[in-house]
Amino acid sequence: MTQRPDLSTFIEEQLSSGHLLLGQRLPPERVLAERLGCSRHVLRGQLALLEQQGRITRTVGRGTYLSATAPARRQTTSSPDAVLEARIAWEPRLMHLVAIRATDGDFERFERCLAQGVAAQTVQEREEADMVFHRALAAGAHNEVVDRMHALLEESRSSLTWGRVGDEIYTQANWASCRDEHESIADALRERDAATASQRMRTHLLNVRRQFFADL
Amino acid sequence: MLTGAPSQIRRSLDELISAAALAADDERRLPPERALAQQFGCTRAEIRSAMIQFEEEGRVSRHVGRGTFAVAAVARPEQIDSAGEGFSPSAVMTVSLLFEPEVAALAALSATQSDIDELEHCLARAQDVQGSWEDFEAWDISVHRTVAAATHNPEIVAMVDILNSARNTLGWVERKNRGVTVRTRAETYDHHRDLVAAIRGRDRQAAAESMAGHVRSVRHSVLGIDQ
Numbered sequence: 001m002t003q004r005p006d007l008s009t010f011i012e013e014q015l016s017s018g019h020l021l022l023g024q025r026l027p028p029e030r031v032l033a034e035r036l037g038c039s040r041h042v043l044r045g046q047l048a049l050l051e052q053q054g055r056i057t058r059t060v061g062r063g064t065y066l067s068a069t070a071p072a073r074r075q076t077t078s079s080p081d082a083v084l085e086a087r088i089a090w091e092p093r094l095m096h097l098v099a100i101r102a103t104d105g106d107f108e109r110f111e112r113c114l115a116q117g118v119a120a121q122t123v124q125e126r127e128e129a130d131m132v133f134h135r136a137l138a139a140g141a142h143n144e145v146v147d148r149m150h151a152l153l154e155e156s157r158s159s160l161t162w163g164r165v166g167d168e169i170y171t172q173a174n175w176a177s178c179r180d181e182h183e184s185i186a187d188a189l190r191e192r193d194a195a196t197a198s199q200r201m202r203t204h205l206l207n208v209r210r211q212f213f214a215d216l
Numbered sequence: 217m218l219t220g221a222p223s224q225i226r227r228s229l230d231e232l233i234s235a236a237a238l239a240a241d242d243e244r245r246l247p248p249e250r251a252l253a254q255q256f257g258c259t260r261a262e263i264r265s266a267m268i269q270f271e272e273e274g275r276v277s278r279h280v281g282r283g284t285f286a287v288a289a290v291a292r293p294e295q296i297d298s299a300g301e302g303f304s305p306s307a308v309m310t311v312s313l314l315f316e317p318e319v320a321a322l323a324a325l326s327a328t329q330s331d332i333d334e335l336e337h338c339l340a341r342a343q344d345v346q347g348s349w350e351d352f353e354a355w356d357i358s359v360h361r362t363v364a365a366a367t368h369n370p371e372i373v374a375m376v377d378i379l380n381s382a383r384n385t386l387g388w389v390e391r392k393n394r395g396v397t398v399r400t401r402a403e404t405y406d407h408h409r410d411l412v413a414a415i416r417g418r419d420r421q422a423a424a425e426s427m428a429g430h431v432r433s434v435r436h437s438v439l440g441i442d443q
Contacts, residue, residue, distance in 0.1 A: 015377065016365065018357030019238060019288060022381035027234040034235065068381065077370045086371035089318040097314060145303050145311040145382070149375050156371055 007046040010036060011055075011066065023068040026056065068148075080165050083156050084209050090149065091134070092202040094141060095185070099194035102140035109136045110186040117179045126170040131157070133182050140189070168211055181207065226266050228256050233275050236286035244286045246276065288350045308382040309435040313428065316360070319376060320411060320427035321420040323366040331366035335412045338362050342405050352401060357383055359408050363427075366415065386438050403433055 005013065010032075014020035026032065033043045047064065050056045058064045098106075113136045117129040131154065138150035168174065181204040188197035229252070236244050246252070249267075253260045267284055270276045278284045323331075338359050357380050364376035407430035414422035 014238070015380075016358060016361050018354035018361065018380070021357070021383075022377050024381075027238065028231050031231050031235045031238075035238065082369045082371050085322070085369055086375065089322055089372065090315055090375070093314040093318055097310065143307045143310060145307045145378065148303075148378050149311065149315075152374055152378065153371065 005036065007032065007036060007043065007050065008055075011050075020066065022066055024066055025062075026064045026066060028063070078156055078160060080160060080162055081209075081212060083153065083160065084205065084212070087153060088202065088205045088209065090153070091137075091205060092198045094138065094146065095189065095197040095201050096194045097143065097146070098137055098140040099189055099192050099197050101142050102189055103142075106136065106140040107186075107190055109139075110189070114179070114183055114186060117175075117182060120175070123167055123170045126175050127166070130170075130178065130182075137185070137189075165212060168214070169208060174211060177207065178204070225256050225258050225262055226269075229263070229266050229270065233270060233286045237275070237288060239286070244288065245282075246284045246286060248283065288354050303382045303385070305382075305386055305438050308379060308386060309431070309439060312379050313431045313435065315375065316363075316379070316431055317424035317428040319364055319367060319372055320415070320423040322369070322372070323363050324415045324418050324420045324423040326368050327366040327415050328368075331362070332412075332416050335359075335362055335366065335415060339405075339409060339412055342408075352404075353383070356404060356408075359411075363411070363415070386434065404430065407433065 011020065011026075015022075020026075027035070029040055029043060029047075033040045036043065038046075047056065047058070051058055055067055056064055057067055110133070113129065113133040116132060117126070120126040120129040135150065135154065138146055169178070181200065185197055185200045185204065188200055232246065232252075236246055247255070249260045249263045252263045256263070267276060267278065271278055274287060276284050276286055327335075338355075341358075342355060360376060360380055360383070361373075364373045367373070407426055410426040411423060411430065414426055
């Protein structure tokens with residue numbers, strides 16, 4: 001007898017095959033139970049677990065929906081390096097859009113975030129200042145898909161265990177160069193120089209990643 | 217609907233169709249009207265009228281002489297809860313063009329042999345999706361998802377899932393504006409074939425370029441603009 005997949009694996013498979021998309025309604029319970037070869041009782045247990053993890057939302061009368069931002073298995077399968085790699089693939093390219101879409105209001109916001117960075121003393125304050133600066137950049141794209149992508153990365157950043165790796169990023173010396181890089185990115189954006197902003201963002205994130213390997 | 221029976225029939229058929237919609241491409245045929253009428257204890261006319269309604273809703277497709285088939289369970293715009301609804305087609309296309317070529321480039325270096333086999337398998341499946349647009353879109357989405365999975369980065373997979381959640385809404389817009397549609401299935405297939413070849417050849421730049429070419433052609437078809 002072949003092993004029937006559990007609900008979580010089933011959802012993952014359906015996502016891979018393009019038959020199920022984030023935000024889409026799941027089939028009725030009876031159909032799912034039949035498909036998974038389990039009782040509806042067992043199925044309800046699995047649904048409750050996924051709901052608790054925020055992967056599905058259930059509304060009486062409307063059915064069960066896959067969450068629009070489905071954390072998938074990210075929380076248990078991600079790592080500091082995965083987040084940074086994703087940011088390196090994403091944020092430099094994003095600067096091309098920000099350079100042409102940012103408003104004067106956005107430039108003022110960048111300035112306020114940079115000032116917050118100067119004032120930041122503790123690791124927590126520096127981390128917060130870093131986060132709000134990158135958030136302000138993403139908001140400068142004025143694109144709802146960018147907002148969703150950024151929210152996802154921020155959520156991962158905050159939910160991961162960073163431990164010593166996290167402290168290392170925000171030491172006095174590393175934070176000083178981080179702030180310089182932030183400023184140079186904001187400068188390029190203000191000049192609406194997309195290529196330079198993108199290149200500086202890439203260098204900035206690669207520098208952070210280099211710190212991961214500082215002992216090698 | 218005095219007795220409430222038709223709505224019961226509808227519910228039973230709804231479950232049957234939902235189940236069939238998840239099945240493999242060649243297993244989506246529904247039982248004949250007579251068998252369904254017997255199963256649900258109603259007349260064939262009642263089954264037929266319910267099926268006509270499901271057909272109008274795009275849940276089944278009926279072919280004279282071949283039977284009735286459940287349409288593949290790829291989301292239709294009205295079924296998308298909150299994912300697609302907040303996204304405009306142009307916002308999705310912009311982000312897709314920014315991000316997905318990078319994802320393809322990463323995949324060229326991160327893919328294992330089994331990822332490459334999986335991509336080849338995806339390509340081969342294109343032969344089976346000559347049928348409905350829904351099937352073709354599900355196939356397209358599966359290619360994007362498999363490329364993302366080949367990066368072995370859960371963040372990137374989750375980000376591409378966000379784009380995918382809007383992708384068949386794009387298909388819907390594209391069909392609605394048939395007048396500007398220039399993209400053909402053959403073109404999409406060629407782009408994906410080049411993409412897989414580039415990943416197999418560990419060619420970052422070619423992977424990024426074929427993905428960018430694909431996204432541009434979709435964008436042209438959806439938005440009717442050249443850039």
